[in-house]
Amino acid sequence: MSGVGGFGQLVSRQASHPEGVLGRAIGRIWVRETAGVNDAALAVLDPKPGETILEIGHGPGRTLGRILEAGADAIGLEVSEAMSAQAERRNRQAAVDGRLRLHLGDGTNLDLADDSVEAVVAVHTIYFWPNPRGTLAECSRVIQPGGRLVVASRDGSLPLPRRLDPTVYTVPTLDQLETWITDAGFAITGVQALDAVLIVAASAP
Numbered sequence: 001m002s003g004v005g006g007f008g009q010l011v012s013r014q015a016s017h018p019e020g021v022l023g024r025a026i027g028r029i030w031v032r033e034t035a036g037v038n039d040a041a042l043a044v045l046d047p048k049p050g051e052t053i054l055e056i057g058h059g060p061g062r063t064l065g066r067i068l069e070a071g072a073d074a075i076g077l078e079v080s081e082a083m084s085a086q087a088e089r090r091n092r093q094a095a096v097d098g099r100l101r102l103h104l105g106d107g108t109n110l111d112l113a114d115d116s117v118e119a120v121v122a123v124h125t126i127y128f129w130p131n132p133r134g135t136l137a138e139c140s141r142v143i144q145p146g147g148r149l150v151v152a153s154r155d156g157s158l159p160l161p162r163r164l165d166p167t168v169y170t171v172p173t174l175d176q177l178e179t180w181i182t183d184a185g186f187a188i189t190g191v192q193a194l195d196a197v198l199i200v201a202a203s204a205p
């Protein structure tokens with residue numbers, strides 16, 4: 001028993017894969033609720049004009065929009081069709097212009113060529129990946145040598161808020177996260193803590 005009530009379980013499952021009316025509503029809530037962490041991750045990511053940046057688990061697409069505003073092209077990967085559609089609506093012109101490409105998948109394999117992006121960012125999503133080490137290895141494959149990885153994740157050494165279901169959220173400690181990232185070939189370049197969230201930056205081999 002996780003001790004999380006039925007509503008907590010429902011919301012946690014939706015967070016891992018938003019769908020239907022509730023999923024779409026939660027996506028709209030995230031636009032504000034996760035803005036602070038996303039903006040902090042974006043400040044570390046520092047997207048530049050002409051770059052191509054992959055965001056994994058982009059949710060409603062606000063951060064994709066900020067990457068596009070910075071002049072970079074963006075690729076979004078989502079497991080949720082509802083979030084892919086929401087992100088497309090939020091960034092319609094860039095999608096029409098071909099500056100935004102949206103893919104569906106769970107990150108086990110990235111449908112991208114080797115060394116094809118300058119950076120990857122992933123905020124509040126690594127908890128749900130079926131194989132985080134495998135996805136980080138895929139990130140290492142698709143990021144150009146010296147490119148950037150930014151992962152924002154709750155700190156697994158702190159208690160999970162009671163509203164979140166630990167059978168749905170697998171939250172790594174900083175040690176685990178750094179081990180996964182360095183085992184994938186990256187060099188850690190910085191770690192920031194923002195309340196209960198870690199923002200880990202790394203450089204690709």
Ligand SMILES: C[S@@+](CC[C@H](N)C(=O)[O-])C[C@H]1O[C@@H](n2cnc3c(N)ncnc32)[C@H](O)[C@@H]1O
Pocket residue numbers: 015016017018030031034038056057058059060077078079080083105106107122123124125128129130
């Ligand atoms: C808590 S939301 C965070 C959304 C957004 N990054 C933010 O910070 O507001 C987690 C997102 O990760 C997506 N997700 C979960 N597992 C995924 C996976 N294996 N690959 C890609 N996206 C995934 C979910 O569909 C959901 O949109």
